[in-house]
Amino acid sequence: MRKVAVVGVGMTKFGPSEKTQVEMFAEAALEAIDGSNIETKDIQALFVGNALGGFVEGQANIAPLLASELGLSADTPSNRFEGACASGSVAIRDAFMLVSAGYHDLVLVGGTERCTVMGTPMATRAFAMASDSRYEAFNGITFPGVFAMVAHLYSQKYGIPLKKLKERMALVAVKNHKNGTMNPLAHFQKEITVETVLKGFVVADPLQLLDCCPFSDGAAAIVLASEEVAKKLTDKPVYIRGVGQGSAGPLYRQKDLTVPAARVAAAKQAYGMAGVKPSDIDVVELHDCFTIAEIVASEALGLFEYGTGSEAVERGESQIGGRVAINPSGGLKAKGHPIGATGVAQAYEIVKQLRGECGARQVKGAKLGLTDTLGGDLATMVNIIYGI
Amino acid sequence: MRKVAVVGVGMTKFGPSEKTQVEMFAEAALEAIDGSNIETKDIQALFVGNALGGFVEGQANIAPLLASELGLSADTPSNRFEGACASGSVAIRDAFMLVSAGYHDLVLVGGTERCTVMGTPMATRAFAMASDSRYEAFNGITFPGVFAMVAHLYSQKYGIPLKKLKERMALVAVKNHKNGTMNPLAHFQKEITVETVLKGFVVADPLQLLDCCPFSDGAAAIVLASEEVAKKLTDKPVYIRGVGQGSAGPLYRQKDLTVPAARVAAAKQAYGMAGVKPSDIDVVELHDCFTIAEIVASEALGLFEYGTGSEAVERGESQIGGRVAINPSGGLKAKGHPIGATGVAQAYEIVKQLRGECGARQVKGAKLGLTDTLGGDLATMVNIIYGI
Numbered sequence: 001m002r003k004v005a006v007v008g009v010g011m012t013k014f015g016p017s018e019k020t021q022v023e024m025f026a027e028a029a030l031e032a033i034d035g036s037n038i039e040t041k042d043i044q045a046l047f048v049g050n051a052l053g054g055f056v057e058g059q060a061n062i063a064p065l066l067a068s069e070l071g072l073s074a075d076t077p078s079n080r081f082e083g084a085c086a087s088g089s090v091a092i093r094d095a096f097m098l099v100s101a102g103y104h105d106l107v108l109v110g111g112t113e114r115c116t117v118m119g120t121p122m123a124t125r126a127f128a129m130a131s132d133s134r135y136e137a138f139n140g141i142t143f144p145g146v147f148a149m150v151a152h153l154y155s156q157k158y159g160i161p162l163k164k165l166k167e168r169m170a171l172v173a174v175k176n177h178k179n180g181t182m183n184p185l186a187h188f189q190k191e192i193t194v195e196t197v198l199k200g201f202v203v204a205d206p207l208q209l210l211d212c213c214p215f216s217d218g219a220a221a222i223v224l225a226s227e228e229v230a231k232k233l234t235d236k237p238v239y240i241r242g243v244g245q246g247s248a249g250p251l252y253r254q255k256d257l258t259v260p261a262a263r264v265a266a267a268k269q270a271y272g273m274a275g276v277k278p279s280d281i282d283v284v285e286l287h288d289c290f291t292i293a294e295i296v297a298s299e300a301l302g303l304f305e306y307g308t309g310s311e312a313v314e315r316g317e318s319q320i321g322g323r324v325a326i327n328p329s330g331g332l333k334a335k336g337h338p339i340g341a342t343g344v345a346q347a348y349e350i351v352k353q354l355r356g357e358c359g360a361r362q363v364k365g366a367k368l369g370l371t372d373t374l375g376g377d378l379a380t381m382v383n384i385i386y387g388i
Numbered sequence: 389m390r391k392v393a394v395v396g397v398g399m400t401k402f403g404p405s406e407k408t409q410v411e412m413f414a415e416a417a418l419e420a421i422d423g424s425n426i427e428t429k430d431i432q433a434l435f436v437g438n439a440l441g442g443f444v445e446g447q448a449n450i451a452p453l454l455a456s457e458l459g460l461s462a463d464t465p466s467n468r469f470e471g472a473c474a475s476g477s478v479a480i481r482d483a484f485m486l487v488s489a490g491y492h493d494l495v496l497v498g499g500t501e502r503c504t505v506m507g508t509p510m511a512t513r514a515f516a517m518a519s520d521s522r523y524e525a526f527n528g529i530t531f532p533g534v535f536a537m538v539a540h541l542y543s544q545k546y547g548i549p550l551k552k553l554k555e556r557m558a559l560v561a562v563k564n565h566k567n568g569t570m571n572p573l574a575h576f577q578k579e580i581t582v583e584t585v586l587k588g589f590v591v592a593d594p595l596q597l598l599d600c601c602p603f604s605d606g607a608a609a610i611v612l613a614s615e616e617v618a619k620k621l622t623d624k625p626v627y628i629r630g631v632g633q634g635s636a637g638p639l640y641r642q643k644d645l646t647v648p649a650a651r652v653a654a655a656k657q658a659y660g661m662a663g664v665k666p667s668d669i670d671v672v673e674l675h676d677c678f679t680i681a682e683i684v685a686s687e688a689l690g691l692f693e694y695g696t697g698s699e700a701v702e703r704g705e706s707q708i709g710g711r712v713a714i715n716p717s718g719g720l721k722a723k724g725h726p727i728g729a730t731g732v733a734q735a736y737e738i739v740k741q742l743r744g745e746c747g748a749r750q751v752k753g754a755k756l757g758l759t760d761t762l763g764g765d766l767a768t769m770v771n772i773i774y775g776i
Contacts, residue, residue, distance in 0.1 A: 065638060245467075247465065
C-alpha cells in the first residue's frame with residue numbers, strides 16, 4: 001500500500017450559521033483545495049460525512065450535489081458516509097484506504113452539518129436517531145442519559161466519589177473552553193470556571209449544562225494525496241500513519257460502558273498499522289461530547305491507565321504543555337460539534353498542529369497526532385494517527 | 389489489484405413487511421452467509437446501503453447495530469452508505485475496491501429499507517429528500533415529475549409521438565410484471581396488459597400508475613471474497629469484473645436528462661475496467677423506477693442506440709430470450725424497490741442468473757451481467773459488471 005498524506009485543510013467557523021450544508025461545505029472545501037496548490041478539477045473522488053441532512057434540510061443524498069457545486073466532473077464518484085457523529089472520520093478512513101490502494105491519487109474529504117436551526121428539543125430527537133431505535137431512543141434514553149450512566153458507572157467502578165468526579169469533569173470543560181479561546185474558528189471562545197460548571201442546570205445527573213458540547217453548524221475539508229503527488233504539492237505533508245474502526249451494538253449488549261469495546265478495537269488497529277504506542281502520541285483530538293466522555297476516551301486510547309483519567313486532568317497532564325495535549329482546538333466541548341464535520345475538523349486541527357500553524361494553542365514539537373471519533377451509543381469508533 | 393467474487397447471496401421477499409430494517413437485513417445476511425459456506429465470524433467488514441432509516445424508523449446509524457445483530461466482533465468496521473436509491477450499489481462498489489486492494493478477504497454487503505409503513509404521501513416526501521432541497525424538492529418537484537419531464541423531452545427529441553411512447557412505456561411495465569410472475573421474491577407477481585397500464589390514473593403526465601415502481605420493504609445481501617478465498621468456498625464464483633460511479637448535480641445543471649451524464653460516466657468506467665463492450669452483456673438489471681427510466685437507461689448503457697430504446701422494447705429485444713434480457717427479476721417495477729436494498733437485489737439476480745439458478749426466468753447461457761442503479765435526480769449512478 002502507498003503512503004497517503006494530507007496536503008490541504010479547510011474549515012468554516014463553527015457555531016450558528018445561516019448557510020446551507022452545501023454552502024458551508026463549499027467554503028471549507030475551496031480553502032482546502034486552494035491550500036493544496038491544486039485546482040478543483042484535479043479532485044478524483046469526493047467523500048463526505050453527513051448525519052442529519054435529510055432530517056434538518058430535507059437534503060439526504062448530498063454528495064453528488066456537493067461535487068456539482070464545486071464543479072467536479074460527472075465521472076467523480078461522490079459518496080455520503082453516515083456513521084452518526086463519526087461520519088467525517090468514517091469518510092476519511094475510507095478515502096485513505098482507496099488512495100493507499102492506488103484507486104485514486106488525489107481526493108477531497110469533508111463533512112458538513114447544520115444543527116442549530118433545529119433548536120434543542122428537535123435536535124435531541126434527531127441525535128437520538130443515532131442510537132438503537134428499538135430499545136433505546138423510543139424508550140426515552142438520549143445521549144446525555146447514556147453519558148450520565150457512564151459517569152455513574154465510572155464513579156462506582158473506580159471508587160471515585162461522584163462529587164470529586166464532577167469537579168474533575170468540570171476541569172475538562174474548563175481546559176477545553178480555555179483552548180477554545182485560542183481558536184478563532186471555535187463555537188465558544190470564552191473561558192469558564194469550575195464554579196460556573198457546577199452551578200449549571202442539570203441535564204442528566206450528574207451532567208450539567210457545561211458538561212455537554214453544543215449543537216453547532218459548520219463544515220471542514222481535507223485533501224488527501226498519494227505520497228508521490230503530495231511531495232509535488234507541499235513541503236509540509238502530514239501522513240496518515242494508521243487507521244482503525246470498530247463497531248458495537250445496542251447498549252444492552254455492551255459489557256462495560258467505561259471501556260467501549262469499539263474504541264479499544266479501533267485504537268488497537270490504528271496503533272498497530274502505525275507501529276506506534278500511545279505514549280508516542282503528542283497531540284490528540286478526541287470525542288468529548290460530554291466531559292466524562294473525554295475521561296473514558298483518554299483511558300481506552302491508552303493515554304492514561306484505566307481509572308486514572310480524571311486524576312490526570314486534575315494534574316494538568318492533558319493540557320497544552322502537559323504530557324499529552326488533548327483537544328487543543330477546544331474539542332467538541334468548545335470548538336463545537338457539527339456532527340458530520342467533527343471528524344474532519346479533528347483532522348484539520350491535528351494537521352495544523354503537526355505543521356506548527358496553531359499559534360497560541362500550538363503544541364510544541366508535535367510530531368504524532370491522534371483523532372478519536374465516536375458515533376452513536378459507543379457504536380461506531382474511528383481512530384486515525386497522523387505523523388510528519 | 390486482486391480479483392473479487394461474490395460467493396453467496398440472500399434476499400427477503402420484497403413487498404410490505406412488518407419487520408424492522410435490522411430484522412430484514414439479518415434474514416438476508418444469514419442466507420448469504422450460509423450460502424457462502426462460511427461462519428458469521430469470518431466476516432471482516434460490513435457495508436450497508438440504507439437511505440431512509442432515520443426518517444422511517446428513527447434508526448440512522450444502523451451499520452454497527454446490524455453487525456451486533458449478526459454477532460460480529462467489535463473490530464469489524466461497519467459502514468452505512470447513503471446514495472439515495474443507489475445506496476446498495478455504492479456499498480458494493482466500495483466493498484469491492486477494498487477487497488480488491490487487499491484490505492479484506494471476506495466481507496458482507498447488504499441493503500435494507502422500510503418504505504410501506506410511511507404510506508404514499510409521507511413516502512413521496514421522504515423520497516424527495518434525495519433531490520436537491522434548495523431548488524427541487526421544496527419547489528414541488530418529486531421523482532414522478534422528473535421522469536415525466538424525461539418522457540416529454542424524449543418524445544420531443546426523437547420525434548416519437550407521446551401516444552406511441554406511452555404504449556411502448558407500457559410494454560416495459562408489461563414485460564417486467566411478466567418477469568415478476570416468475571420471481572417468488574417479487575413484490576408483484578401478476579401479469580398486466582398495455583390496456584391496464586393506459587387506463588391507470590395519471591401520476592405525473594404522461595406517467596400513469598403502472599409506469600411507476602412501488603414503495604417496497606425488503607433487504608438483500610451478498611458476500612464478497614478475494615479470488616483465493618472464493619475458490620475455496622464455492623465452485624460457482626461470480627466475479628466482479630468492473631465498477632463505475634458517476635455524479636451529477638441539481639437538474640438545472642444537467643444538460644440533457646435523456647442522456648444522464650453520471651450514467652454515461654459510470655458505464656464507461658465499468659466497461660473499461662471489465663474490458664468488455666455493451667454488446668457482450670447477456671443480462672441486465674437496471675433502474676426502472678419508471679418505465680421511461682428503463683428506456684433511457686438502456687440507451688445510455690449502450691445496449692441500444694440513442695432514440696431506439698422504446699422501439700427495442702416493442703420488438704421484444706429486452707425480454708428474456710431477446711437480444712439482451714433487461715430486468716428478468718421483474719426490476720424495480722415488479723420486484724419492488726426497497727431503496728437501500730435495490731442495488732444489492734440487482735446483484736442477487738445477476739449472480740443467480742450467471743449461476744443458472746433462476747428457473748423459469750433463467751436467461752439461457754448468461755455469462756456476463758450488468759447492474760445499473762440510480763440515486764437522486766440522475767445524481768448518483770453506479771454500474772457493476774459481473775462475469776463467470
